[in-house]
Amino acid sequence: MTTTGTAAATAGATAEAAGEPGGTAPDRTPPDRTAPGRRGGPGGLRPWRAGLRRGVIELRHLVQNRKELTGHLSNIVVGLLVTSFIHDDVPGTHIPMAHLTLAGFAGYLLFQIGLLNLPQILVTEREEGTLLRLRATPGGIPAYLIAKSLLIVVMALGTLALLLGAGAVLVDGPLPHSAGGWLTLLWVAALGLLAVVPLGAALGAVLPNPREALALIMLPSMALLITSGAMFPLSRMPVLVQDIASVFPLRWIAQGLRSALLPDAARAAETAGSWQLPTVALVLAAWAVLGFLLAIPLLRRATRRESGSRLSARQTRARANGAPAL
Amino acid sequence: MTSTPSSPAGAEPVVETRGLRMAYGGTDVLHGVDLDIRRGEIFALLGPNGAGKTTTVEILEGFRQRSAGEVRVLGADPARAGDAWRARVGLVLQSWRDHRRWQVAELLTHFAAYYPDPRDPDELLAVVGLTGQARQRVDRLSGGQRRRLDVALGIVGRPELLFLDEPTTGFDPEARRDFHDMVEHLAAEEGVTILLTTHDLAEAERLADRIAMLVDGRIRACGTPAELARRAAAQAEVRWTAPGGERHRERTGDPSRLVWELHQATGGPIADLEVRRPTLEDTYLHMLHGRPATDGADGSGRPLGTDAADEAGAAAGADAGTGPDTGSGSGAERARAERAPAA
Structure with a gap:
């Protein structure tokens, strides 16, 4: 290509313009406005700043949006309500069954944030053109990913804190008994998120539209909620169901959270008679790796495919299907 | 450069x-x-x-x-x-x-x-x-x-x-x-x-x-x-009715000469004589709707192709877009009007 000549010509001036930390003062005027900062130089910080700022703004919008906030809070309320109606003990122990259920519900909510909320956000923003706008913006896609990571982590932490905090106060729910327990809670939650978030991103990259996305994901995740030992001990399930559920991350997230939240006596109700923490770590890490391997090319493809005409074609189709105009 | x-x-x-x-x-x-x-x-x-x-x-x-x-x-x-x-x-x-x-x-x-x-x-x-x-x-x-x-x-x-x-x-x-x-x-x-x-x-x-x-x-x-308007107008259309009664239509870059020749040939007034210079809009609509018939064709009805650009210089003196019927009347209306008398 003959482009190299000019590219090289502007590159010299670029170094000059980018010679100070990027994005500090928006009203600052670089010497040559035809030579904006490049990635890799100090200008490479700009996507980080923009991404974090974006994440904070999105969080604020989430909190200000009554409908969406109600949706997230009602998950927690439902979890607490269900728990408050359970009065028996975990079989073979004196540990309240409610504790097992609440730990399982915490695992399910993490699972849901990664595999339901995230794909929905991604698909919606793809349809509205947010992804395209950021693609057309320098450093926009890295900033977008940074913002979404922040959003998801805060959502997950907030959900866990509210569920367990309110659970402890209102329905005598479980909390870790030791520093080790808190640590386990932290790493299981973190690894659990890592196991489901890339998968959710991959789903968000391929699913056609928000309505179908919801329908497609909801059913399997409800099935997993029931079969993964999140709501009642896994050992009550037929062995075949246990085996199938064990392939998916929810079982292991829930088991890891139980190990953090319940006393060791509760191990009696586990299928293996122990918490199997190494297996928890291994399975979740494997899902994380698989998720990243899937998500990176799929997200890249989804971004690359975005263009104005595809956007309007999708919107026309959505309107034809009777969806409310975006 | x-x-x-x-x-x-x-x-x-x-x-x-x-x-x-x-x-x-x-x-x-x-x-x-x-x-x-x-x-x-x-x-x-x-x-x-x-x-x-x-x-x-x-x-x-x-x-x-x-x-x-x-x-x-x-x-x-x-x-x-x-x-x-x-x-x-x-x-x-x-x-x-x-x-x-x-x-x-x-x-x-x-x-x-x-x-x-x-x-x-x-x-x-x-x-x-x-x-x-x-x-x-x-x-x-x-x-x-x-x-x-x-x-x-x-x-x-x-x-x-x-x-x-x-x-x-x-x-x-x-x-x-x-x-x-x-x-x-x-x-x-x-x-x-x-x-x-x-x-x-x-x-x-x-x-x-x-x-x-x-x-x-x-x-x-x-x-x-x-x-573009000038190029569009460069090819004027001349219409008249011959003494025998049949309608004629011809495209030319020099309508004045054509009319003069017609007068000489007839040796008197010409019935229904009209000279029209197409507007840019006419040409554009023609390009859109007259496509199949005109693709690669020459002579009358030729679209405003890149080769028409060469003629632009010759027609530089032509008053851009001020043909007899500029302004009102879309190309579609005119197309209907054209078909009517022929029927």
């Missing part, structure tokens, strides 16, 4: 394509498009839906891979260009519905943060007339306000090149006029090069320094509105 990109009229074109081709699964959508867009001009890519406008522009925007040909936008190949190039290009698409929960000022301030030398968001809101909506949520804006916000977002990074995709679709006449004023201001006062795609000839004539007509994946004509 010197390496002074800031020199205004011309050294290096902002957009340059040679033999640009695009094929989707064996079907050619673009058949070798050549474009040169100069710094600071408003360039309209005019054509009906499906002519290849969108494909062309998306290749220039770096959103689509071309099948063949050479493309340079701001000195780089858009298919490979990085963030530094992105920062110099602005986009206003008609299909954006994004960031609906954001406040107008919040959104503009946020996007300013991606650029090395952004405009002041408050000043920019004033430029696009949205100061009063600064605190409003994006999804509460009217269609016209939304589009003006899109323009503000498109130029917040001080782009050198701005793509405007069917910008005034769905605007009322007043909003359209305001929008046109704003676009002209951007080009004239700030030296932004603007590539406008539209299917509206009136809009292209009103705004553009130059117009390229894209029909069936080919540039069929390119020039200033005045040039």
Whole structure:
């Protein structure tokens, strides 16, 4: 290509313009406005700043949006309500069954944030053109990913804190008994998120539209909620169901959270008679790796495919299907 | 070509394509498009839906891979260009519905943060007339306000090149006029090069320094509105009724001579004599609707092809667009009128 000549010509001036930390003062005027900062130089910080700022703004919008906030809070309320109606003990122990259920519900909510909320956000923003706008913006896609990571982590932490905090106060729910327990809670939650978030991103990259996305994901995740030992001990399930559920991350997230939240006596109700923490770590890490391997090319493809005409074609189709105009 | 990109009229074109081709699964959508867009001009890519406008522009925007040909936008190949190039290009698409929960000022301030030398968001809101909506949520804006916000977002990074995709679709006449004023201001006062795609000839004539007509994946004509109008008028149509009663129609670059010859031949007055100079609109409509019959044909009814450009010089004296029936009366009306007497 003959482009190299000019590219090289502007590159010299670029170094000059980018010679100070990027994005500090928006009203600052670089010497040559035809030579904006490049990635890799100090200008490479700009996507980080923009991404974090974006994440904070999105969080604020989430909190200000009554409908969406109600949706997230009602998950927690439902979890607490269900728990408050359970009065028996975990079989073979004196540990309240409610504790097992609440730990399982915490695992399910993490699972849901990664595999339901995230794909929905991604698909919606793809349809509205947010992804395209950021693609057309320098450093926009890295900033977008940074913002979404922040959003998801805060959502997950907030959900866990509210569920367990309110659970402890209102329905005598479980909390870790030791520093080790808190640590386990932290790493299981973190690894659990890592196991489901890339998968959710991959789903968000391929699913056609928000309505179908919801329908497609909801059913399997409800099935997993029931079969993964999140709501009642896994050992009550037929062995075949246990085996199938064990392939998916929810079982292991829930088991890891139980190990953090319940006393060791509760191990009696586990299928293996122990918490199997190494297996928890291994399975979740494997899902994380698989998720990243899937998500990176799929997200890249989804971004690359975005263009104005595809956007309007999708919107026309959505309107034809009777969806409310975006 | 010197390496002074800031020199205004011309050294290096902002957009340059040679033999640009695009094929989707064996079907050619673009058949070798050549474009040169100069710094600071408003360039309209005019054509009906499906002519290849969108494909062309998306290749220039770096959103689509071309099948063949050479493309340079701001000195780089858009298919490979990085963030530094992105920062110099602005986009206003008609299909954006994004960031609906954001406040107008919040959104503009946020996007300013991606650029090395952004405009002041408050000043920019004033430029696009949205100061009063600064605190409003994006999804509460009217269609016209939304589009003006899109323009503000498109130029917040001080782009050198701005793509405007069917910008005034769905605007009322007043909003359209305001929008046109704003676009002209951007080009004239700030030296932004603007590539406008539209299917509206009136809009292209009103705004553009130059117009390229894209029909069936080919540039069929390119020039200033005045040039195009002159070329369109270069081939006048002469109609008369022969003494025997049959109607005649002939296209000529020199109608006066033809009429004079007719008078000599008849030796007296000629019945139903008419000389018409087609307007640009006639020609454009003719290109769109008379396509199958005229493709590659010569003589009468020839579309305003690139070869017609050669005749433009000869017809330079012709008064652009002031034929006997300029203005009122669309090409379609006239087409009906033509058919009527023949029946």
